[in-house]
Amino acid sequence: MSASVLLLHGWATNHHIFDYVRTKLPSQCNFITPDLPGHGQTALTDTFDPETIAQTLAYKLKEPVHVIGWSLGGLIGQYLAAYFPHLVKSLCLTASNSQFIASEHYEFGAKFASLQKFAQLFEKDYTRHITQFLQLQILAAPAQKPIVAELLPKLTQYGVPVGINNALESLKNNNSQPILAKITCPSLLIYGQKDGLVPVQAGLHLNTHITNSRLLILPRAAHAPFLSHPNEFALALTDFWHNYDYF
Template identity: 30%
Template sequence: MWIETRGRGPDLVLLHGWAMNSTVWNGIADELAQDYCVHLVDLPGHGASIVTDALSLQMMVDAMDAAFPYPVQIIGWSLGGAVAAQWAIQQPEKVKSLTLVASSPCFMQRTDWRSAMPATVLAQFAEQLQLDWQGTLKRFISLQAMGDASARAVTKELLADLFKHGEPSITALSEGLAILRDTDLRDQISQITCPVLLQYGDRDTLTPLPTGHWLKSQLSDVELIVHQGAAHAPFLSHRADFLAAQLKFLASN
């Protein structure tokens, strides 16, 4: 598994979202590394972390747990947040604090859960991956930035990061989409006992803001930060405010 480490101090693990890689954090990593030992991870099957086994949420959690046999603080964006949440549920002694950025316990709509992506959207992405995977990833990035006050800049930055660690495996991309489709941690999320920071954009169409409010209602030690005008990547579009909230939270935990 690809892991780049910067800085010295308490251990801080950063986990990216589906189809991306750890370079998405470059805009904030050096700032965080002034006070923390920052571990930039390419999730299994993403970027430079090549795997031969089928991807699953549990497989990713097991890989993270093996890579970090000591307590860490975690920032998880989107899919990376689900990996981090499952890790915190299973290994509470390993996760000192958890930050969920535009993430969800359940990424696909259910009859009792509307604050998520429609099933048809995920099915379309899965089908289009087989026909034009590069175009599909570009469309997904456009969705992440849609509605953001800085949509053009966010899109440009995510596209620039997309292949910095190599081209992804179509199989891994498909398996990652299946994780987004099947993951549902709603019944387990209240088992998280560590301090949690929620950083969300009020214009996010992939993990809408009601998700953040729901998580706040389920967790015992939690703070919700809403970035006005941000969509799915507030660490890019609202970098200064994101960092200020993040550093304050990390320092207190």
């Protein structure tokens, strides 16, 4: 039995970030891999609003899907699951949070100044700095270096994403906390203990507020568990799906 799986990438990357882990997931998966606005091949929009992006994705879906959202993509996945429950069979959030940028009321988001610095570096030399960023995510898993090296040409082929600054400005005050109680689909939360951008506390927070959720913490993973530990990530997700007889 085949099933559609929607993959939502993170800030400053594109859909190719999932190329390798896709090979580890069940062969019955029919992958849907959009680029977010201003990233990859998708044009820049006036504002980068997660709720609006979720609505746009929902209108394009032809059937219910399993959603996998990484980092910023996970934030959009939360809106999709909350407002379009008939279209989301299950939700997997990895290295994601309910508020992308930290504030005085939410400390688990990324610091705005740090993200601005990333944006400046990416605009200066995207290939160099996205390479360095991804290499940091696999420090505890050096065997994955060839995989990252294989992904990089596809990740960088479009140049620096034109929407990175637009997204940061739009996300300053975005907070999905009010909608978390609306998420009722089975949800798997996968986080890296060594993540320096989205701490495991963000996963604990979501686990507390998303009713039907379970939390998995990978001790040696950082901000991209599906890159540093693709086998563990895929096994956990596949077992999760099997528990609900999705495959």
